[in-house]
Amino acid sequence: MPKLNQIIAVEKGTKSRTQRELTDVYHRLQKPALLSGISRTYQPNDDEGETLPPESTKVQVRTEDVLREAGAALSKLFDVVATKDWANCEARADVTVDGQAVLRDVPVTYLLFLEKQLTDLQTLIGKLPVLDAAETWTFDESSDVWRTEPVRTTRTKKVPRAHVLYEATDKHPAQVETYTEDIVVGTWTKVGFSGAMPARRVNELRERVERLLAAVKYAREEANGIEVTDQRVGDAVFRYLFA
Template sequence: MAKLNQIIAVEKGVKAKAQQELTSAHQDVQKPALLTGISRTYQPKDEEGEQLPPESTRVQLQAEDVLRDTATALTRLFDVTATKDWANCTARADITVEGRVLLRDVPVSYLLFLEKQLVDLYTFVRKLPVLDAAESWSQDPSTDWWKTETVRTIRTKKVPRNHVKAEATEKHPAQVEVYYEDIPVGYWTTVKFSGALPARRVNQLTERVERLQQAVKYAREEANGTEIEDERVGDAVFGYLFG
């Protein structure tokens, strides 16, 4: 008996080896020289004629042997992949978060899907808009928005003023400097609104995603530890194809 995680661990290497051997076999059968042999002898017309040695070339590659070797190489890949896929139909585990079973008997393929989705959700949650910490916010029940306390500010207007630097004399006019003075003319009453989230809410959501991510990984490891039967399908496939 093997475990699913053991099959997953060797699958990549088996696939690479099978692909390499299939490529090599394909290249070999495309070389006519390896498949060709010859045997010939020479006999002169009369006894005084030139004697030439016989010539021969052996067949270096037999196509049936290539088929047999290819079937052997691919049978292991077919068996390993079948064992993994058959096991994926039965290997399951519960997703448990904070002592509570969130989902029961989840298959490995769905656990892998969840892992990928939770990576994207984590990025999404981390980028949620947060209320400005410089303001004091409360929830407005009439709109369900967040709002600040009412702030009253003065609106001012610049009014020109004259400053006499030197009084007028018989010989010189008065020296007057113009300056502007801010004079209150009214009041602004301001309330800010926001649809963003409090930082504690974003932190809470982030922690939940992280906890679920850990729970899904744990469940996947548990499911991948399921004991499985080795499947033997390669012999049947290649027995038909090359038999």
């Protein structure tokens, strides 16, 4: 008996071949000349009249024959798809990670859906923002985000100063040089907050989804390995249609 994965393997080829055959059928039916035939004979009015040979053209395409060809091509496709779909109702497997069944007795159609969703989720996890490794982060329960250690920096202010180079005398005024001096007037305390995730958590999620995805693929292959019973539905369909 064939296996489900073998039926799946031939399904695409059967669909392509059937499409080609149906296209050929359609094109032949669109050519009236192939469907037409004639037979002409000539009879002169008297014995001395000119004699002409008969003319004839045979019908090359019969619609009933073309329909039978279409039915035969489609019947094969109907049988292949029916065999696959009937088997899909029975094909099931457990999704197992590290010896533990995460999901049990999962239909193969759902395994295909799950594989697609996990692949998309894997892409999402690969783009998750990660906390800056240059900072030291702790989780702040009150604000439910990560925070850095406080960093203090001083705030300065430029204050003008004057320096007397020469004192005033009765003959010369004092010579004074002006300059500015940075004076600490306060302290900034900065704390950073982030909704990103620690790298170790992102790596853990990435590993988990990879392992689960691998388990789903394995389960799909296992489910597709069941033996199938060939279905014969095409003949019944076209016996009714073309009766």
